[in-house]
């Protein structure tokens with residue numbers, strides 16, 4: 001079985017803890033004149049809540065509201081930030097490179113450069129990576145936020161036009 005299939009076995013309903021959003025925030029311009037589109041997020045998403053709390057304009061769209069990332073018109077926004085469905089990460093990144101706006105997507109690092117398709121995509125597009133010192137534990141229930149997916153691999157932010165260098169290392173504190 002391919003490693004990225006292992007990494008995304010189960011389903012796509014795992015949610016991002018707040019501490020995983022912290023290292024990205026300092027690379028964003030100050031609000032309020034900035035609009036962030038979170039395309040895989042309901043209003044319960046901690047990306048949405050954190051960015052709103054900080055004073056950004058936030059557009060949250062999600063498949064459960066009939067808003068398929070691959071189908072809907074790209075809303076007017078400055079940044080596209082989320083944790084996408086693991087099973088579609090290659091397709092999501094391809095679409096984001098086509099859209100051409102600055103983005104940051106939190107993805108499992110395992111298998112990210114594998115497959116000829118992804119190799120070609122990364123070879124032909126400029127991007128940055130944020131590598132974090134701790135693994136992120138995702139949760140399944142917004143009301144509890146109890147970690148339920150402790151993947152045996154690191155997560156990274158794949159970014160475009162957000163980080164100042166090709167690779168950035170950040171320390172995170174799990175809460």
Ligand SMILES: C[S@@+](CC[C@H](N)C(=O)[O-])C[C@H]1O[C@@H](n2cnc3c(N)ncnc32)[C@H](O)[C@@H]1O
Nearest residue numbers: 012014015016040062063068069082083084085
């Ligand atoms: C890994 S979860 C992350 C959710 C949220 N972004 C977070 O970080 O907590 C990915 C989410 O994308 C949703 N999703 C799957 N396919 C989608 C699509 N084509 N368009 C929009 N959302 C989609 C899934 O239902 C799932 O809730």
